[in-house]
Amino acid sequence: MVIRPVRPDEYETAGALVASAYRELLQDALDDGYADHIRNVRWRAERSDVYVAASDERLLGCVTYVADISSPLAEGLLAGEAEIRMLAVDPDSQGLGVGRALAAHCIELARQQGAVAVFLHSTAEMQIARHIYQSLGFVRTPQRDDEPDPGVLLLGFRLEF
Template sequence: MSEVRVRTAKPGEYDAIGELTVEAYTAGGHLADDVGYDASLRDVAGRAVTAEVLVAVDGDDVVLGSVTVAEAGTPKAEVARAGELEFRMLAVSPHAQGRGVGEVLTRAVVDLARERRIVRVVLSSRDRMTAAHRLYERLGFTRAPELDWEPHPGIPLWGFAMDV
């Protein structure tokens, strides 16, 4: 997608990114469990302190989606081990879905890992995020059951990984 580019999020965009992320997760039915995850999704400024927040923007610099990237051993890394890069909170505006934005963001994370000579990219995804799973698998990620976990009882997260 030539009209979509990925860059580091700017502080002035944090509120919009937080709302976009909550909107995307809500539209997908991923906040129905009401465990307070929406507050974490909205707190872009908080996660930007210890992780990298990337945005996908169009030619007019309108934010279309976002992803948070964390290196192993940092506060936002939940499953990454030494030598791994983790991404979280991948979200695409419901208005931009179907345009390849999620793919562009995922590829940017993989490219970042390669630039840093990090050997593996990992992520956790809600068990029912089947569209995301198809994207990850199409890009070369495989299920990594050893990374499966539950942040809350009854909320299973599946691990995925890709050697880079």
């Protein structure tokens, strides 16, 4: 498996992968508007860094790395922090270490660029992601939780270097 930047000819496939991972988790709670948003890898890749995990050209997972607060994708970031967003692994390839490897890749990028910390939002449903983040050293930052829409609670997690 390699982790590398997504190519433009993979935007559709990577987007479908992210949507299918979120659909599997959220099922009927994933509304069409949000599904379209998370499928839109092109939009994210043109404004931040999108990485894929691939094996023999088959995409296994995808993650968006936000380098700093200046990105339009920065969500609740503070100066000096980088961010992980939209981590997703193809449901057929889950449980093999792909998600952990993608998250670790982003942490390494942040470390190399001299970030003071990595921040991210997750949700209560995302138990597996939470396990990965906490085992990589992220701690809950409840003071940075957010509720962008009524009933949608985003939980803050932060890894300080």
